[in-house]
Amino acid sequence: MKVNFKKRLTDSKKTKSRHNRRxxxxxxxxxxxxxxxxxxxxxxxxxxxxxxxxxxxxxxxxxxxxxTSVIPAQRGNIYDATGNVIAEDAHSYTVYAVLNKTFVDAKGKPLYVTDKDKVADVLSKNLKISRSKVLKYLNPKENAYQVEFGSAGRNLSLAQKDNIEKAKLKGIYFNQTPSRLYPNGVFASHEVGLAQPANNNENDPNNKLVGIMGIEKYFNKQLTGKNGHVESKRDNFGYNLNGSVVKTKAQNGDNVYLTLDSQLETYLETLTSKVQKIADPKELNAVVMDAKTGQILAVTQRPSFNPMTRKGLDKMWRDALVADTYEPGSVMKILTLSAAINTGHYNPNELYDSGSIRVGDSVIKDWQTSGWGVIPLKQAFPRSSNVGMIRIEQDMGAQTWFHYMRKFGLGKKTGIQLPGEEAGSIQFKRPVDQAVTSFGQGVNVTMVQMLQAVSAVANNGTMMQPQIVSKIVNPNTGKTTFYKPKVVGHPITPDTAKQVRSAMQEVVNDSYGTGRAYKIPGQQVAVKTGTAQIANPNGGGYLTGDKNYLFSVMGIAPANNPRYMVYITMKQPQNFYDNDTSATKTLALIFNPLMQHLLTATNNSNKQVSEVTMPSVVNKSTSDAEKLLTKKGLTVSTIGTGNTIVQQLPLAGESLLKQQRVLLLTNGAMTMPDTKGWSKDDVMKLSEITGAPIKINGDGYVVSQSLKPGALMKSADQITITLKQPD
CATH class of the missing domain: 1.20.5 (Single alpha-helices involved in coiled-coils or other helix-helix interfaces)
Known part of the structure; x- marks a missing residue:
């Protein structure tokens, strides 16, 4: 059989190829x-x-x-006791300039700055910035796409924005940011507080205002609203699909109502500013409290600040009412006398040798170091004798006295609705420590603690917690949370309180009383003065010199049925009114007219025919506001070039005499009014409403001013106004 090897080889290759392919x-x-x-x-x-x-x-x-788009929630408003707005939501603006020449529209027309000189002219007229500085920003050393104008270009009002936009400047644009409007200017500023945007991203739709001090901070959670939003589905071309829109409403923040009385607060601010200018103290604080409820009716401090401009904020951040502790001095004697009477350890007819007393290794003296000879203990309080108070404390016993200081709430916080409250302290280890606390040394307190403690004397033994908030209202549901007056103790009996108030009247009425300057004709006023040494911050002991004291007065009125408490402290004044180094005449410039105002308002329920009630003209047109007020018989002075009123003094609801001057601030550039013939009070209101640096020379009525009427107020570093008494 013949084998075809060639065919086999071919078949083998085919098989292998098929296998490889497989x-x-x-x-x-x-x-x-x-x-x-x-x-x-x-x-x-x-x-x-x-x-x-x-x-x-x-x-x-x-x-x-x-x-998805955000519906911004409004931050809650802050109101006074009668519903006048103290703080509300607004918007501020930041101006910027685009310099890059690639920024053009679809037709190639420039959208960048083309006329730098015109921009400089307009911005310098509407902002607190010079023309040369604007040009410096517009001509940066390095290429920049856009520039801002520092602090002068931020926090602009709507009126400023509108005025700039009217010029139709190429390349000038604005970013909008949430802001807070405080229409009253300097107005219990540290208590009301401040709110500012949570971040600096002006394009963040969720950028909310956050409270950073005062009520704004304490109630930030309640004041902050919850943003709403709108969601919709879109097709490939970006159009909304029918029925796809879902809207969630914004929940606005709660509204907070304070116990402050706007009319009284404004009056207190005016009086305090007056004394600040006269005495130039390092610190000056004043509070009015309702003795029966503990409600704070008015409160202020110096230095203070304008929350709209923040001018002055760098000088004092702390709220002195709750955060500053100090040795109260002789005002403490109110509590010492109260404790002694209440425990039966006070013998008013007991005689003692005044002038000085030895406690351990220390000799403690009266403010009049020679004393008044041998006198009865009942004279120790009106004379403000330290030696007498030590005798009373020793008769009472140190532990009893310490127990009463605790009963009066010293050494612990009051719980008032304000942030940053301090508890204070009591130094009570050695016999000399125990002795000096009887006249206010070695014990550190806050103003609000002293008001709470002395409220027991004013309120017939019942001690009231100080309060500054009356209610919180949810605007979405109407739910209202009330802050009712709160009793925090009964440290003394009604009879003890009555006896102490009688002793406080002697401070005013007796020939040897230290508070005779606080006597108000026709009114029953109970007072205790205080002159406290100031601890040396650079070492032990106390500062020396006539000016290195904390001067104070605590007043209660009417003495027989108290309604009001007034507490004023002044630290290290550089000048004294009428050369009175005890400072009683200086503090009386606040205390007396303030207390007279309070008592007159209480006693006179019938308004005089010549009085008118100040209406609110904020947000009205300038012409309508002027017509309305003139018709009521008031003298109207308008400041600024705008057509809308943004601020007024006096505030709405205040009682005014006919022909009394009313100041209106418009939304335009602030221009200097003609102040000739104005009273000093009118000039102080001008300074308050504008925030302008005004120096007042003399007393009486205005005879000249350094800045011409009609000139821009921002053009002067300081405005000097001279007053003179009429011949």
């Missing part, structure tokens, strides 16, 4: 299957997780097909 095909199919499997796994992973290389595909899709 292997290759199988491998190819396997690779395709593997790739397909990988794609399936990858797509599954992407579908489940929605991310590729840290890119959120779901977010991109949502952004394309789901539109």
């Amino acid at each position: 292997v290759f095909g199988a491998a190819f199919l396997a690779i395709i299957a593997l790739v397909f499997l990988l794609f399936v796994c990858r797509f599954s992973y992407i579908a489940i997780n929605g991310h590729v290389k840290n890119v959120n595909l779901k977010a991109i899709a949502a952004d394309k097909y789901l539109k």
